[in-house]
Amino acid sequence: MARFLARRLVNYLALCLVATFLAFALAALTFDPVGKLQARNPPPPQATIDAKRAELRLDEPIPQRFVLWLGDAVQGDFGRTVVNQSISEELPRRIGVSLRLFLLGTVVGIGLGVIVGVASAIRQYRFSDYAATFFSFVILSTPVFLLGLLLKYVALELNTAAGAQLLVFTGETTPGFQGGFFEALVDRVQHLVLPTLTIALGQIAYYSRYQRSAMLDVLGSDFLRTAQAKGLTRRKALFKHGLRTALVPMATLFAFGFGLLITGGTFTERIFGWYGMGDWLVYGIEQDDTNITATVTLFVAVLVLVSGWLSDVFYALLDPRVRLR
Amino acid sequence: MTTTDVTGGTGKSVPTGGANPVDVPLDAIEAETEGVTRGTLVLRRFLRNKLALTGLVVLALLYAVSLTSPLFAPWAYDEYDYLSFLQPPSASHWFGTTQIGEDVFAQTMRGLQRSLTIGLLTAAISIVIASVVGACAGYFGGWVDRGLMWIVDLLLVLPSFLIIAVISPALRGSSWILFVLLLGLFAWMITARILRGMTLTLREREFVKAARFMGAPSGLIIRRHILPNMASLMIIDVTITVGSTILLETGLSYFGFGVQPPDVSLGTLIRDGSTAALTTPWLFLFAGGLLVVSVLAVNFIGDGLRDALDPNARRGRNVREDEDPEVEVERA
Numbered sequence: 147m148a149r150f151l152a153r154r155l156v157n158y159l160a161l162c163l164v165a166t167f168l169a170f171a172l173a174a175l176t177f178d179p180v181g182k183l184q185a186r187n188p189p190p191p192q193a194t195i196d197a198k199r200a201e202l203r204l205d206e207p208i209p210q211r212f213v214l215w216l217g218d219a220v221q222g223d224f225g226r227t228v229v230n231q232s233i234s235e236e237l238p239r240r241i242g243v244s245l246r247l248f249l250l251g252t253v254v255g256i257g258l259g260v261i262v263g264v265a266s267a268i269r270q271y272r273f274s275d276y277a278a279t280f281f282s283f284v285i286l287s288t289p290v291f292l293l294g295l296l297l298k299y300v301a302l303e304l305n306t307a308a309g310a311q312l313l314v315f316t317g318e319t320t321p322g323f324q325g326g327f328f329e330a331l332v333d334r335v336q337h338l339v340l341p342t343l344t345i346a347l348g349q350i351a352y353y354s355r356y357q358r359s360a361m362l363d364v365l366g367s368d369f370l371r372t373a374q375a376k377g378l379t380r381r382k383a384l385f386k387h388g389l390r391t392a393l394v395p396m397a398t399l400f401a402f403g404f405g406l407l408i409t410g411g412t413f414t415e416r417i418f419g420w421y422g423m424g425d426w427l428v429y430g431i432e433q434d435d436t437n438i439t440a441t442v443t444l445f446v447a448v449l450v451l452v453s454g455w456l457s458d459v460f461y462a463l464l465d466p467r468v469r470l471r
Numbered sequence: 472m473t474t475t476d477v478t479g480g481t482g483k484s485v486p487t488g489g490a491n492p493v494d495v496p497l498d499a500i501e502a503e504t505e506g507v508t509r510g511t512l513v514l515r516r517f518l519r520n521k522l523a524l525t526g527l528v529v530l531a532l533l534y535a536v537s538l539t540s541p542l543f544a545p546w547a548y549d550e551y552d553y554l555s556f557l558q559p560p561s562a563s564h565w566f567g568t569t570q571i572g573e574d575v576f577a578q579t580m581r582g583l584q585r586s587l588t589i590g591l592l593t594a595a596i597s598i599v600i601a602s603v604v605g606a607c608a609g610y611f612g613g614w615v616d617r618g619l620m621w622i623v624d625l626l627l628v629l630p631s632f633l634i635i636a637v638i639s640p641a642l643r644g645s646s647w648i649l650f651v652l653l654l655g656l657f658a659w660m661i662t663a664r665i666l667r668g669m670t671l672t673l674r675e676r677e678f679v680k681a682a683r684f685m686g687a688p689s690g691l692i693i694r695r696h697i698l699p700n701m702a703s704l705m706i707i708d709v710t711i712t713v714g715s716t717i718l719l720e721t722g723l724s725y726f727g728f729g730v731q732p733p734d735v736s737l738g739t740l741i742r743d744g745s746t747a748a749l750t751t752p753w754l755f756l757f758a759g760g761l762l763v764v765s766v767l768a769v770n771f772i773g774d775g776l777r778d779a780l781d782p783n784a785r786r787g788r789n790v791r792e793d794e795d796p797e798v799e800v801e802r803a
Binding site for chain 1: 638728759769
């Protein structure tokens with residue numbers, strides 16, 4: 147198994163590099179970082195523009211720029227933005243914000259998704275099953291930004307009805323917040339609920355559909371009947387034998403669900419004013435900033451591939467046949 | 472492995488990628504299929520599916536209304552009502568008005584039409600690329616296969632949202648047709664992979680081998696034997712792509728990376744409306760509601776088509792369960 151996983155890892159690393167180069171090259175080709183400078187009125191002197199071009203290495207060939215950027219990047223220096231701020235200084239905070247959102251969203255999404263899926267499979271064609279199906283279909287047809295906006299709207303109504311600021315929908319903490327540990331925690335949670343819900347709802351809908359199918363397959367299988375015939379209670383047979391088998395295809399799904407999560411995260415961060423990586427990507431593109439874009443792309447590629455690799459690991463853990471390869 | 476007759480009684484058959492054959496009584500199938508062409512059969516099955524039929528009717532109605540709305544709507548999208556700024560829905564402005572007196576109904580219809588058109592066009596472009604790449608990779612194998620699949624893997628590493636967003640500055644001030652091409656260029660990878668997998672099994676079947684031994688050129692074999700036998704999956708996949716493209720397009724447009732002004736799409740409308748969403752909800756609720764309804768309709772149609780084209784699928788909503796998990800994952 148170790149060789150299988152190692153081979154996949156090497157393959158992923160190569161893909162990661164090429165993908166980052168692709169994004170870097172596309173950004174370098176389409177972005178025009180000095181355009182805003184040139185458009186100023188009165189126009190700045192040519193020397194200033196030339197100096198900016200030299201600073202951003204705009205006149206060097208793109209592959210060379212990429213190699214220089216990558217050389218610095220592996221040493222932890224991701225370059226400077228168009229307005230000459232250090233990317234590396236801001237990077238850890240942004241990554242922290244995004245990962246918190248992603249991790250919570252994934253944990254809540256997979257957890258509830260599996261529960262909802264299993265519950266609707268066990269109670270197939272009952273009201274709860276139809277309700278869950280309808281809910282997933284509607285959620286999967288709703289773009290994340292609309293979901294976020296609607297949740298904001300609902301939260302506002304809720305706050306008005308309660309007469310207090312129960313849920314907060316801008317930023318991840320109250321700026322300049324003063325108070326003890328407990329108050330700070332409450333403050334964080336108040337900010338956390340809506341964005342996490344926005345991310346998690348899509349994940350729940352997505353995973354529960356597949357979990358339901360997988361579980362239905364297992365429910366009709368012979369080995370489950372055998373387990374019950376041998377004297378296991380239905381509950382025990384379902385959870386010890388059934389669920390484990392039904393979780394195998396979910397492991398592969400996980401990698402793809404994560405891609406969905408990253409795109410959704412961009413919208414969520416933007417709507418709720420979280421300064422994470424997704425927000426940075428949008429900012430980077432708006433500012434014609436190649437370095438920011440390349441850094442975020444590298445982050446996304448690494449995340450996608452780590453999740454792909456993790457799902458290989460889960461797969462190997464859950465399905466013994468893979469381990470033998 | 473159960474088979475589906477796609478070509479209407481010429482004896483060619485295609486594996487539907489299924490793992491576990493489902494117990495459908497044979498005489499029931501025979502009774503259903505006696506003396507009927509496959510097209511009629513599929514149509515009959517599709518029409519029996521209430522949800523899918525509703526989806527089709529709703530989608531057709533929405534598209535028709537959005538196309539013909541200039542004929543009967545009281546206001547045009549480029550007209551300004553200087554007597555009503557930011558008014559809620561009323562008899563003369565069905566969906567209300569914006570800050571500068573534009574009619575939200577006219578705007579929404581224009582956006583809906585653009586979003587649906589983009590979804591349909593992109594799906595068409597995507598399926599063409601996917602079938603060429605998938606069939607070639609599967610049929611020729613060797614370095615063609617390795618090269619094409621490497622490109623597919625590479626493009627799958629990055630979410631297409633990210634790639635298109637990065638290219639989008641080049642779109643500033645250009646027409647939406649260019650944006651459609653871009654969407655199509657990054658929407659085909661998963662379909663291509665599924666089609667390649669199907670081609671791999673088709674290539675080994677007797678009728679393809681027979682054609683090859685008779686000296687038929689590869690291009691002809693792909694056109695006449697491989698592609699028609701994958702038609703079911705391609706049709707189903709087109710609907711899935713339409714739905715996901717509409718979501719992607721509105722998302723990109725929401726950030727200003729998609730449809731550029733003066734053009735509007737549901738995404739740009741929702742963005743413009745959302746700045747004051749909490750006090751003037753009519754600015755984005757209608758566009759948002761129509762967006763959800765359209766995508767929902769497309770998804771129902773896709774589900775119904777899958778039930779109709781793939782007789783091995785079980786009744787009810789769990790239509791995907793008879794598929795190979797790998798294929799299934801890739802489509803997600």
